Amino acid sequence: MGRTADRMRRRAVRGVNRVLLGTGVVLGTLALLAAAALAIAPKAHAAILASAMDVQQFPGATRFIVSVSGEPHYRAFVVDGPPRLVVDFDEIDFEVPEPPPGQGVITAFRFGALSGDAGRIVFDLAEPALLVRHVYLPAIGGQPGRLVFDIEPVDATRFGYAAVTASADASEAPHQAVPHPDGRVVVIDPGHGGIDPGASTAGGEFEKDLVLAFARRLETRLSTIPGLTVRLTRSDDTFLSLSRRIKLARAFGADLFISLHADAAPQDYVHGATVYTLSERPSDAQAAELAARENLADSVSGAIEPNHQEEVSGILADLLRRETKAFSHTFAERLIGALSATMDMNSNPHRSARFRVLMAHDIPSVLFELGYLTNESDAERLLSDDWQEEIAASVAAAVADFFDLDPPIGAEWLAQGTTRDRVQ
Secondary structure, three states: OHHHHHHHHHHHHHHHHHHHHOOOOHHHHHHHHOOOEEEEEOOOOOHHHHHHHEEEOOEEEEEEEEEEOOOOEEEEEOOOOOEEEEEEEEEEEEOOOOOOOOOOOOEEEEEEOOOOOOOHHHHHHHHOOEEEEEEEEEEEEOEEEEEEEEEEOHHHHHHHHHHOOOOEEEHHHHOOOOOOOOOEEEEEEEEOOOOOOEOOOOOOOOOHHHHHHHHHHHHHHOOOOOOOOEOOOOOOOOOOHHHHHHHHHHOOOOOOOEEEEEEEEOOOOOEEEEEEOOOOOOOOHHHHHHHHHHHOHHHHHHHOOOOOOHHHHHHOOOOOOOHHHHHHHHHHHHHHHHHHHOOOOEEEEEEEEOHHOOOOOOOOOOEEEEEOOOHHHHHHHHHHHHHHHHHHHHHHHHHHHHHHHOOOOOOOHOOOOOOOOOOO
């Protein structure tokens, strides 16, 4: 390229950057989000030239195509208020003579340089929308390489989840819960999972598997209560970061969050169930030690949490809602009351500490330790189907009592089977 043409191109890029700033897209804020954005393509090895763009409308989706000289390395995320889709490229030059107008869910789009060789495309969206497909098609038969994005409208809950998790991929965002019109949403969080097994019994059974089995029983039992919608943060052996568990609870519209665990102790005589609530100051040394272990789950598993600081700041006493703390404490006491008649409780059954998984300042939350896997009697009970059914009924009774829901809590209801279909 000659010097004159190169100067013209650089002036055009600077002009596009001014347009980006003038439209209210704060580049500094987006750059911070982009640093933690979801990587969705292989890393590039050379600068890529974008030479053409096209927008096509299909039933239910809008397709955006970029003609490129090679396979780019890019990241995509969404920003709310108003809804926008942002795609950042590590190395790209834009030489698009006649960009097409927006159509479909894309009302308009802008592109230009960020810094060095990096570039960005910003899509203004007519409504919340996410990527349902993104693929690179190599050059073939004289046709240049193409980068294809299919963008499809989604509900506000799924878009909001993607916005707080630095993602633009529809497969990463949960579907919106459909609660009873006048009902409540309970989110059950089976602890650990995937690469993080948690504690284990002497026989090699893992905490992650035991609490998932109990979560499914509890889900079934809770689903028998009219006016209650039940969701699990995980339904299989999948690792979830601590912050993602909170974000899922918010995406599901949780009115109550119950995180399930099974403890371990250096002394095999320590036994019994414990219910923990959130506190900046731990109730005792044992609670502090447990919180420290549980809070290490992400680093042990190699997880990277882009919004970790945001969640941590929510726990500070000056930001935590007093009413949420009070509701959490109330549910913990009712849960302990319901459990005391059916299971062995710890000598100090209600404790508190700074658990990161309980940091949602707007959702009443408890961490329920079912027992100690390092205690032979506790481990034997935890492996019993009958015991799990009985305890699930007691927890469900406490939930119904907390929300003042029918049917009334009594021996007849607690003794009922759990054959009713689960909430889908």
